[in-house]
């Protein structure tokens with residue numbers, strides 16, 4: 001076993017600095033020290049990682065393969081030290097070496113290989129699978145450029161490419177020997193009565209492995225990301241003729257496949273490159289899975305006994321036909337048997353009901369890029385129609401389109417939604433007919449890893465929890481319930497208050513530095529951070545902010561509860577309405593923050609470039625969690641769970657996992673408002689719903705009037721005419737209909753916050769009752785209900 005002592009750590013850091021980085025300590029930069037520390041920590045992961053792999057091989061244990069186009073990982077250094085139990089030692093050693101641990105940690109760029117919730121879920125799942133000892137591989141794409149960087153110019157969002165890989169990425173191991181050829185295009189031929197695909201293009205998928213270490217280093221799994229390489233490296237003839245650009249063309253073309261992450265997962269992208277990326281990930285993963293399986297010496301028909309494959313949304317739904325292709329065309333299995341084997345291995349997680357996000361491909365495009373798969377899909381569809389006689393509108397290929405949701409459903413043995421409400425809607429609406437024919441929809445409510453989202457990001461609160469109930473809650477989060485009796489005691493509540501306040505003071509300093517706005521740590525920190533989307537209703541929040549501003553101006557002497565409204569989040573670059581909302585928030589912030597009548601009663605801040613690291617800073621300092629989506633639209637949410645764990649009560653609608661948060665925490669500790677999913681559908685039947693709601697609400701009229709008059713855009717009074725017009729005449733997401741209820745709920749928040757004891761008790765009970773939202777619980781659910789796999793610990 002490796003020596004985990006402090007002198008050894010110090011020695012290893014210095015050794016890496018000298019021999020891996022070639023730097024003299026006297027001239028080493030923060031970057032050099034970070035690399036040296038990262039390599040020293042990585043060394044300590046390698047042994048448990050090998051041990052886990054060996055044990056899985058030796059016992060022939062079933063493995064889980066998690067296929068996802070996104071992994072929103074964030075930073076890894078501090079997370080690794082925490083799971084190894086070496087965090088404080090690392091801080092100490094770095095201090096002895098004259099380095100500040102926080103500075104080192106914050107030098108690491110975020111690995112932002114995802115857009116938002118879906119990608120972050122995949123990252124939490126990887127950590128939880130390692131923690132509970134579920135042997136697993138995550139498969140994704142090693143995007144050279146992750147999610148774009150956001151900045152504001154004149155209040156408008158401006159995007160620039162993100163470049164996390166320009167620095168050395170110390171956590172990964174390149175595996176040039178693990179490479180697979182990925183075919184595209186070309187045509188089909190018949191040889192000896194069999195269909196043979198003759199591809200027109202190929203690229204190479206090369207593996208890069210990152211070990212993922214679980215809590216206390218008891219188990220480690222692999223995140224295997226694929227980078228695209230050309231199969232023919234270089235055109236030497238052309239180079240010799242002096243045509244350098246053309247000579248490099250094959251390389252450039254191949255690399256495009258893993259160049260960029262599509263910056264939107266809530267809209268379907270009908271682009272050939274996107275389809276190629278999806279196939280690239282899926283085919284590389286399945287080829288790797290079959291290679292590993294065969295190395296174990298098993299029969300292919302036993303694949304489901306040893307392999308469970310989970311599709312994170314429909315992005316890897318080509319896995320069904322691709323697995324059939326590999327089994328039939330490359331391994332000689334009969335078609336029907338291959339289909340049964342594939343279905344027994346595959347599971348599909350649905351993440352959205354938004355119609356614009358449901359993937360469909362024109363059969364023309366699909367058949368062009370993947371001709372053999374088009375043929376296989378038509379065969380599956382025929383078989384399904386002839387065997388089950390679904391209604392005529394149900395099927396995989398309809399109106400010259402391939403529907404990936406239906407494909408994923410039919411090719412899986414289990415389909416799950418991500419919260420109780422969402423799974424119910426998937427069953428009743430999206431896949432009603434299919435589920436009638438093949439009942440297979442279950443629910444697995446999302447979760448988040450408490451190691452990153454409590455232990456690591458909120459040291460004051462984590463310390464208090466350990467002092468109060470002892471160690472061990474990190475991997476047994478239900479134990480937080482033991483805090484409940486303490487939530488009645490004023491000494492504990494004072495400590496809880498002090499922990500929150502320390503986070504708020506730290507955040508206030510950071511806001512001053514990054515936004516130039518002075519905020520008081522005595523104010524209520526009201527936080528809405530997530531992707532900017534109409535259904536998430538940042539617009540509702542900013543309209544209420546304007547109403548509050550209006551009321552403060554009208555009666556500045558009233559005993560206002562001071563508030564800081566904190567926004568964070570990116571809009572997809574092509575999403576004009578979302579970008580307009582960003583602009584409005586920034587315009588409102590400029591006016592409110594500089595109005596001398598307002599002072600500390602209200603501040604609005606919107607730091608640029610929301611990402612995992614910013615979430616880790618904002619959420620522990622939040623007093624109030626904004627989860628105000630139009631009911632029926634947010635599949636689960638996971639931000640809501642992070643806030644709850646960190647002791648921030650929710651103001652929210654009955655949507656996604658809010659429903660279960662409310663259930664756990666009790667309605668006296670949750671600010672519920674708004675239409676229910678059913679009422680939303682009914683309300684929309686009234687074509688005048690927006691106008692009716694606005695005419696019934698004087699405050700809302702005042703707010704819309706202020707915006708329309710250009711109060712927040714004096715240099716361009718007409719800037720928001722269209723936006724105001726949309727609220728009056730369209731308002732698909734029912735901002736107007738929920739406005740009064742939201743405002744009333746915000747008034748209740750003020751009242752509750754002014755009662756210190758009551759508020760602290762609410763906040764503490766949110767933490768105490770958040771145990772259900774550990775992703776360990778979610779993973780155990782998948783292991784039992786979907787994957788049929790046991791812990792290897």
Ligand SMILES: *Cc1c(COP(=O)(O)O)cnc(C)c1O
Pocket residue numbers: 115116117120529530531610611612613615636637638639640642
């Ligand atoms: C948790 C998280 C999300 C998801 O937030 P929701 O509020 O559930 O949409 C998105 N982005 C980042 C960076 C996160 O950490």
